[in-house]
Amino acid sequence: xxxxxxxxxxxxxxxxxxxxxxxxxxxxxxxxxxxxxxxxxxxxxxxxxxxxxxxxxxxxxxxxxxxxxxxxxxxxxxxxxxxxxxxxxxxxxxxxxxxxxxxxxxxxxxxxxxxxxxxxxxxxxxxxxxxxxxxxxxxxxxxxxxxxxxxxxxxxxxxxxxxxxxxxxxxxxxxxxxxxxxxxxxxxxxxxxxxxxxxxxxxxxxxxxxxxxxxxxxxxxxxxxxxxxxxxxxxxxxxxxxxxxxxxxxxxxxxxxxxxxxxxxxxxxxxxxxxxxxxxxxxxxxxxxxxxxxxxxxxxxxxxxxxxxxxxxxxxxxxxxxxxxxxxxxxxxxxxxxxxxxxxxxxxxxxxxxxxxxxxxxxxxxxxxx
Amino acid sequence: xxxxxxxxxxxxxxxxxxxxxxxxxxxxxxxxxxxxxxxxxxxxxxxxxxxxxxxxxxxxxxxxxxxxxxxxxxxxxxxxxxxxxxxxxxxxxxxxxxxxxxxxxxxxxxxxxxxxxxxxxxxxxxxxxxxxxxxxxxxxxxxxxxxxxxxxxxxxxxxxxxxxxxxxxxxxxxxxxxxxxxxxxxxxxxxxxxxxxxxxxxxxxxxxxxxxxxxxxxxxxxxxxxxxxxxxxxxxxxxxxxxxxxxxxxxxxxxxxxxxxxxxxxxxxxxxxxxxxxxxxxxxxxxxxxxxx
Amino acid sequence: xxxxxxxxxxxxxxxxxxxxxxxxxxxxxxxxxxxxxxxxxxxxxxxxxxxxxxxxxxxxxxxxxxxxxxxxxxxxxxxxxxxxxxxxxxxxxxxxxxxxxxxxxxxxxxxxxxxxxxxxxxxxxxxxxxxxxxxxxxxxxxxxxxxxxxxxxxxxxxxxxxxxxxxxxxxxxxxxxxxxxxxxxxxxxxxxxxxxxxxxxxxxxxxxxxxxxxxxxxxxxxxxxxxxxxxxxxxxxxxxxxxxxxxxxxxxxxxxxxxxxxxxxxxxxxxxxxxxxxxxxxxxxxxxxxxxxxxxxxxxxxxxxxxxx
Numbered sequence: 001x002x003x004x005x006x007x008x009x010x011x012x013x014x015x016x017x018x019x020x021x022x023x024x025x026x027x028x029x030x031x032x033x034x035x036x037x038x039x040x041x042x043x044x045x046x047x048x049x050x051x052x053x054x055x056x057x058x059x060x061x062x063x064x065x066x067x068x069x070x071x072x073x074x075x076x077x078x079x080x081x082x083x084x085x086x087x088x089x090x091x092x093x094x095x096x097x098x099x100x101x102x103x104x105x106x107x108x109x110x111x112x113x114x115x116x117x118x119x120x121x122x123x124x125x126x127x128x129x130x131x132x133x134x135x136x137x138x139x140x141x142x143x144x145x146x147x148x149x150x151x152x153x154x155x156x157x158x159x160x161x162x163x164x165x166x167x168x169x170x171x172x173x174x175x176x177x178x179x180x181x182x183x184x185x186x187x188x189x190x191x192x193x194x195x196x197x198x199x200x201x202x203x204x205x206x207x208x209x210x211x212x213x214x215x216x217x218x219x220x221x222x223x224x225x226x227x228x229x230x231x232x233x234x235x236x237x238x239x240x241x242x243x244x245x246x247x248x249x250x251x252x253x254x255x256x257x258x259x260x261x262x263x264x265x266x267x268x269x270x271x272x273x274x275x276x277x278x279x280x281x282x283x284x285x286x287x288x289x290x291x292x293x294x295x296x297x298x299x300x301x302x303x304x305x306x307x308x309x310x311x312x313x314x315x316x317x318x319x320x321x322x323x324x325x326x327x328x329x330x331x332x333x334x335x336x337x338x339x340x341x342x343x344x345x346x347x348x349x350x351x352x353x354x355x356x357x358x359x360x361x362x363x364x365x366x367x368x369x370x
Numbered sequence: 371x372x373x374x375x376x377x378x379x380x381x382x383x384x385x386x387x388x389x390x391x392x393x394x395x396x397x398x399x400x401x402x403x404x405x406x407x408x409x410x411x412x413x414x415x416x417x418x419x420x421x422x423x424x425x426x427x428x429x430x431x432x433x434x435x436x437x438x439x440x441x442x443x444x445x446x447x448x449x450x451x452x453x454x455x456x457x458x459x460x461x462x463x464x465x466x467x468x469x470x471x472x473x474x475x476x477x478x479x480x481x482x483x484x485x486x487x488x489x490x491x492x493x494x495x496x497x498x499x500x501x502x503x504x505x506x507x508x509x510x511x512x513x514x515x516x517x518x519x520x521x522x523x524x525x526x527x528x529x530x531x532x533x534x535x536x537x538x539x540x541x542x543x544x545x546x547x548x549x550x551x552x553x554x555x556x557x558x559x560x561x562x563x564x565x566x567x568x569x570x571x572x573x574x575x576x577x578x579x580x581x582x583x584x585x586x587x588x589x590x591x592x593x594x595x596x597x598x599x600x601x602x603x604x605x606x607x608x609x610x611x612x613x614x615x616x617x618x619x620x621x622x623x624x625x626x627x628x629x630x631x632x633x634x635x636x637x638x639x640x641x642x643x644x645x646x647x648x649x650x651x652x653x654x655x656x657x658x659x660x661x662x663x
Numbered sequence: 664x665x666x667x668x669x670x671x672x673x674x675x676x677x678x679x680x681x682x683x684x685x686x687x688x689x690x691x692x693x694x695x696x697x698x699x700x701x702x703x704x705x706x707x708x709x710x711x712x713x714x715x716x717x718x719x720x721x722x723x724x725x726x727x728x729x730x731x732x733x734x735x736x737x738x739x740x741x742x743x744x745x746x747x748x749x750x751x752x753x754x755x756x757x758x759x760x761x762x763x764x765x766x767x768x769x770x771x772x773x774x775x776x777x778x779x780x781x782x783x784x785x786x787x788x789x790x791x792x793x794x795x796x797x798x799x800x801x802x803x804x805x806x807x808x809x810x811x812x813x814x815x816x817x818x819x820x821x822x823x824x825x826x827x828x829x830x831x832x833x834x835x836x837x838x839x840x841x842x843x844x845x846x847x848x849x850x851x852x853x854x855x856x857x858x859x860x861x862x863x864x865x866x867x868x869x870x871x872x873x874x875x876x877x878x879x880x881x882x883x884x885x886x887x888x889x890x891x892x893x894x895x896x897x898x899x900x901x902x903x904x905x906x907x908x909x910x911x912x913x914x915x916x917x918x919x920x921x922x923x924x925x926x927x928x929x930x931x932x933x934x935x936x937x938x939x940x941x942x943x944x945x946x947x948x949x950x951x952x953x954x955x956x957x958x959x960x961x962x963x964x965x966x967x968x969x970x971x972x
Contacts, residue, residue, distance in 0.1 A: 073562035099561035594794035
């Protein structure tokens with residue numbers, strides 16, 4: 001029995017459809033990420049799971065129970081909000097125990113739970129403060145504590161880290177991950193940050209314009225994006241997209257790439273069969289920056305590798321890697337090179353393209369070809 | 371060169387400051403003078419008033435005018451002073467203020483946190499109620515109060531002031547509550563709290579500032595009202611403002627300017643007191659109440 | 664975490680909760696209902712009712728036979744109504760102009776980083792806490808022709824000085840202006856001051872860097888940016904002016920004769936002391952239209968600008 005199952009869920013306001021038939025299923029204890037650009041409907045979907053927004057059609061099941069017509073309090077969920085939504089008039093202790101009090105949990109029990117939660121989140125010393133006396137990170141912690149105290153079947157997180165500064169965000173990210181490991185409960189987590197999505201999720205649903213573009217594990221989504229949107233949305237720096245002509249090459253097909261006035265024909269071993277239908281037409285080639293690197297001699301001859309020389313337009317050292325920008329088919333292409341091998345801006349160097357993980361999209365439909 | 375111009379501007383600006391402070395001081399006098407005249411006149415004997423002049427201090431301070439204004443001045447045919455009417459005002463102002471504030475708080479809560487189809491239209495329709503000249507409802511209201519059997523009664527005045535005060539209190543609370551994030555109510559809903567519990571336990575405890583604003587605004591408005599008082603009450607049921615007007619315009623015998631002034635101060639004291647104690651909230655109410663949005 | 668009783672309680676809650684849930688759903692509307700009914704009846708219903716009365720011959724008691732526009736005709740044939748309208752025009756324009764000038768002037772002066780600003784501000788504002796009846800009573804005494812301001816001038820040696828506006832038919836309405844401006848200008852000052860404080864300081868700094876003098880900055884940059892405040896202030900002041908009833912009653916009683924009548928006192932006199940309910944209703948409807956003529960353009964521009972923003 002799935003912990004959360006979303007079946008053909010739709011939401012419309014008047015004639016505008018916000019969600020266009022969402023299907024997602026996750027198991028007990030899984031960490032589900034809903035990710036997408038703003039306005040994609042991810043927060044609306046979360047609100048509908050919580051019962052804060054009505055479901056136009058379709059079904060939502062939590063722990064095997066259909067919850068469409070249940071009010072939020074009967075869905076056995078807890079939620080952490082972007083603005084934390086701590087009750088300003090109550091102390092941290094009261095904030096955490098408010099939900100328990102409403103559920104008529106006896107006082108000694110409540111106190112025990114508050115103490116437990118405070119210990120888990122290491123905020124015993126904050127219990128008697130008001131939210132206004134807390135820092136952003138502490139408020140975040142209290143908001144999570146409030147959710148944990150309720151011990152629900154399902155946790156909902158609505159962009160919980162987006163109000164924190166960059167450093168704290170990374171810290172809290174780790175903390176949430178640890179918490180998930182410790183509590184072992186099912187979590188649905190909404191974010192627009194693809195790094196958060198990749199690092200936290202067991203499963204990711206990438207959404208755009210009210211539809212799930214792809215649903216899978218982080219690695220599946222990273223390696224095998226279903227379409228151009230998913231490929232461009234996930235990963236930082238973003239995947240390179242090169243529009244190029246498919247030509248015949250030996251027995252199979254090749255891709256025409258032009259850089260610095262010189263035309264190369266890249267071989268496509270893996271995808272040859274699928275691309276043969278495109279000979280004479282154009283395809284979009286997607287290649288991650290880390291797959292374009294300096295020339296490694298012992299690999300250079302191997303089947304899926306191709307070496308081409310190009311001029312470095314811009315160089316951006318990030319410390320661990322240096323991002324070099326080159327031009328292919330008049331498009332800026334980012335390459336991730338070890339700093340030791342990176343040459344300077346304006347210089348030419350040999351780049352090695354690893355074509356084994358390259359993905360191909362149809363320019364018209366933006367759908368994945370292979 | 372630069373130095374001289376610098377000292378020049380400094381000198382000019384110092385002169386400018388004197389001008390500014392002088393002007394501000396004069397304006398202060400302009401605002402304070404009537405109050406001073408009221409107080410000093412109220413402490414003068416009638417002889418003193420006739421022989422001395424307006425802005426002079428009393429030759430000898432007398433509290434007789436105050437005693438008379440409070441307890442024995444003739445208003446209409448009754449000679450019992452302002453006290454009856456002063457307490458009258460309290461008897462309808464306090465309930466009217468409390469009821470309209472409570473209703474306004476509930477309305478504001480619904481109109482921001484529990485919106486439904488048509489609630490925005492209703493709010494706009496209600497706001498128009500802030501703008502109508504009340505003359506347009508006087509005749510029907512006089513008749514309705516009669517039908518309800520509460521004409522010329524404290525209950526009638528409470529009713530009228532609540533009915534026409536709710537638009538303002540709703541506006542106050544609604545504008546205050548729109549600044550509270552929706553997520554707070556959502557969190558409470560998920561915690562299992564319902565409509566009333568969210569209101570009493572979460573929303574009301576954080577509403578203190580706007581409750582104060584609303585109470586002060588309503589208190590000042592209703593206490594100072596004259597139109598409803600003069601139309602909907604008569605005799606010994608009238609509010610203090612109407613009594614003051616009657617006292618001043620009763621032209622029997624000698625005109626007691628000193629008694630008039632004492633009575634005027636008596637009528638003004640409660641609102642002045644509120645202003646001195648809670649001026650900050652008073653100003654906030656003024657701007658919130660009169661500047662829409 | 665160990666399971667809390669909340670999990671166990673869930674099915675129970677959801678069963679018995681069905682009924683409560685539906686109550687819960689209607690509760691917000693239920694709470695709003697009294698205000699809804701009251702607004703509908705006592706604002707919109709009463710406007711219609713008054714409108715209806717204005718088309719009848721009602722005198723002391725309402726009479727519900729429609730007679731068309733006779734009351735409006737009578738109203739506009741009535742000299743006293745014209746005096747009231749003229750007075751409203753005089754009082755309205757001078758009151759608004761006076762309050763704006765004093766209010767803006769004082770706000771600019773107070774904005775020069777004045778020591779004791781809070782104290783000065785509270786002095787300017789206290790008249791707003793007073794009833795117009797109190798204000799009227801006070802100014803009635805101050806402007807008293809025999810013993811008031813006139814006598815002060817006499818005592819100061821200006822023996823020929825006369826100040827009899829209160830009893831002078833041509834001038835009585837101007838005493839209302841004086842008292843009205845005294846009471847309301849402080850409030851307008853507070854509005855302008857709030858507006859001045861809202862002006863982006865970096866714009867002022869930029870202008871200073873450009874070499875603009877302080878008066879130029881005020882005249883060319885700051886005051887134009889106060890446009891919305893001017894708007895609100897004019898709206899509020901005209902509203903006060905149109906509704907002005909208590910001040911006139913306390914200060915002049917509409918007199919001498921009916922020389923300082925305004926539409927508000929006219930409506931009161933005809934409806935409640937002269938038993939001409941039909942005419943009173945017609946004048947009330949005219950007041951409503953005057954207010955609408957002021958408020959509707961204001962609301963319209965507000966809505967437009969808020970939609971643009």
